[in-house]
Amino acid sequence: MRIRAVADAFGDEALRIQKKAQILLNIDGWTGIVALALGAVMAATGALVAAAFCFLMVGVCFGIILFLRKGMIKAASNAFIFSLFAIMWCAIKFDAYVSAYETYVFAALGLVLLIVTSLINVGRWQIAAVTALDVAGILALWLLDILPSRGGVMDLLQVQNLATSLVLVILGSVAGISLVSLQDNLLIVTEEERDRIRKMLVTTEVYTKKSLVSIIAQGKDPTTFLPEEKENAILFCDIRSFTTLSEKMKTIDVVGFLNSFFSRMNQVIQEHGGEIDKLIGDCIMASFAGRENALRCSVDMRKALQAYNAERVGYGLSPIRVGIGVSFGSVIIGNIGSRNKMDFTLIGDIVNVSSRLESLTKIYGLDILTSIEPEPSILASENFRYVDSIKVKGRKWATDIFELFDHEPSRFKDFKIGNRAAYDEAYGRYKAADFAAAARIYEELIGKAGPHTYIEGVSADPVLDYYRSRCLGLVKSRAAGLVSAEDWDGVYTFIA
Numbered sequence: 001m002r003i004r005a006v007a008d009a010f011g012d013e014a015l016r017i018q019k020k021a022q023i024l025l026n027i028d029g030w031t032g033i034v035a036l037a038l039g040a041v042m043a044a045t046g047a048l049v050a051a052a053f054c055f056l057m058v059g060v061c062f063g064i065i066l067f068l069r070k071g072m073i074k075a076a077s078n079a080f081i082f083s084l085f086a087i088m089w090c091a092i093k094f095d096a097y098v099s100a101y102e103t104y105v106f107a108a109l110g111l112v113l114l115i116v117t118s119l120i121n122v123g124r125w126q127i128a129a130v131t132a133l134d135v136a137g138i139l140a141l142w143l144l145d146i147l148p149s150r151g152g153v154m155d156l157l158q159v160q161n162l163a164t165s166l167v168l169v170i171l172g173s174v175a176g177i178s179l180v181s182l183q184d185n186l187l188i189v190t191e192e193e194r195d196r197i198r199k200m201l202v203t204t205e206v207y208t209k210k211s212l213v214s215i216i217a218q219g220k221d222p223t224t225f226l227p228e229e230k231e232n233a234i235l236f237c238d239i240r241s242f243t244t245l246s247e248k249m250k251t252i253d254v255v256g257f258l259n260s261f262f263s264r265m266n267q268v269i270q271e272h273g274g275e276i277d278k279l280i281g282d283c284i285m286a287s288f289a290g291r292e293n294a295l296r297c298s299v300d301m302r303k304a305l306q307a308y309n310a311e312r313v314g315y316g317l318s319p320i321r322v323g324i325g326v327s328f329g330s331v332i333i334g335n336i337g338s339r340n341k342m343d344f345t346l347i348g349d350i351v352n353v354s355s356r357l358e359s360l361t362k363i364y365g366l367d368i369l370t371s372i373e374p375e376p377s378i379l380a381s382e383n384f385r386y387v388d389s390i391k392v393k394g395r396k397w398a399t400d401i402f403e404l405f406d407h408e409p410s411r412f413k414d415f416k417i418g419n420r421a422a423y424d425e426a427y428g429r430y431k432a433a434d435f436a437a438a439a440r441i442y443e444e445l446i447g448k449a450g451p452h453t454y455i456e457g458v459s460a461d462p463v464l465d466y467y468r469s470r471c472l473g474l475v476k477s478r479a480a481g482l483v484s485a486e487d488w489d490g491v492y493t494f495i496a
Helices: 003-028 030-045 049-067 070-093 100-119 124-150 156-207 210-217 242-247 251-271 291-314 349-364 410-418 420-431 435-449 462-479
Strands: 228-239 275-280 283-288 322-337 342-347 368-370 384-391 399-404
Touching: 228 242, 228 251, 228 291, 228 349, 251 275, 251 283, 251 291, 275 342, 283 291, 283 349, 291 322, 291 368, 291 399, 322 349, 349 368, 349 384, 349 399, 349 462, 384 420, 410 420, 420 435, 420 462, 435 462
Parallel strands: 322 368
Antiparallel strands: 228 283, 228 322, 275 283, 322 342, 368 399, 384 399
């Protein structure tokens, strides 16, 4: 999916939610402010005191609803409505006269609000319960005041004031519950929109990078981002001899096989905090913020592969082999491509080195190669082994590379650790241009290692076979005058 299209789609959805939220804010905020202002003006001029306090009540209720959410909103708004009606009743009590016309107007407004309430699905029991509570409260206040002072005798004005108060109670109760229900409905719609966008983001994350989806979800446009330099670890993982393997399968089976493989490898990468930058055929490119995560991930990917191969062998299928290359250094993160098609990815020398190291695992016969020097703070140093000093295509200076074998079974790990001294001596002879002596030591180590488990004609430690072959070739080259001890620096150059 194009980044621009994704950004536009999510931008439209975000705008819809923003508009709905703005409607809710306008109802709760600006309407309340207008009602408050109107009520204050009418009260100050002495006109229609009952109406003024009604507006005041509605305005305050709007303000209250603005700060309340869900659960306690109905109980809280009802408590505020009741207290405001108590104040309103006291004001009406001291008014000179409230006309019957005003009472009819308020009753008509109450009827209209009842109809509106039914349209927005407010339960009748809610209206009845709140109204009954408020009416009981007003009657209690009225009786507590009138009975002691008048000996239980009511005049026409007091009856009219009481009737007006009760109508306003019903009016306010219905209005309060209606507004609460309206807000709840708007919030439900908004939540539905958010859930829909959330699902879209999750789906999009499957097809692109998690960090890119996170940027879009924040309302930012990644197409406008400038390139940024960061320190990252880069990991490449590739299936060896995939072409040969896929030729033996049907097309649909190839897809199923790749999905089965990627599901296992991708899960390990995510568990170690890595981000899958891209899947290239049968190859995975992933990035990590730190070196340790990348190295530990490479080990666990190999362990996951061992479990996967055990399943395959159980079904009568051949085990698969992969190579993993890991490097750490400066990378450039940014948009690569054109306006119509962009890839928000990482580029740089370290990316090239990681890719080359993965390719070199085939040559050295090793599972994991890294240019990250072993440190006790990262992984146990005994599980690393120095392999070579090389120059890869596209790089001018030499790179020291190491093998990480923490994933291997105990007998192989014990062999490599136990024969480290002889291994280092052989490489020292090779480095000093004593190729014949180095070849003899490698030959001895091959005898100790024994044969490979499932690769015929190769020892259990294939890098020994590779170095013996290289040293014997250099012996011949030296005899032919193609290599001299004076010009030899021990750095091996790969031209491909």
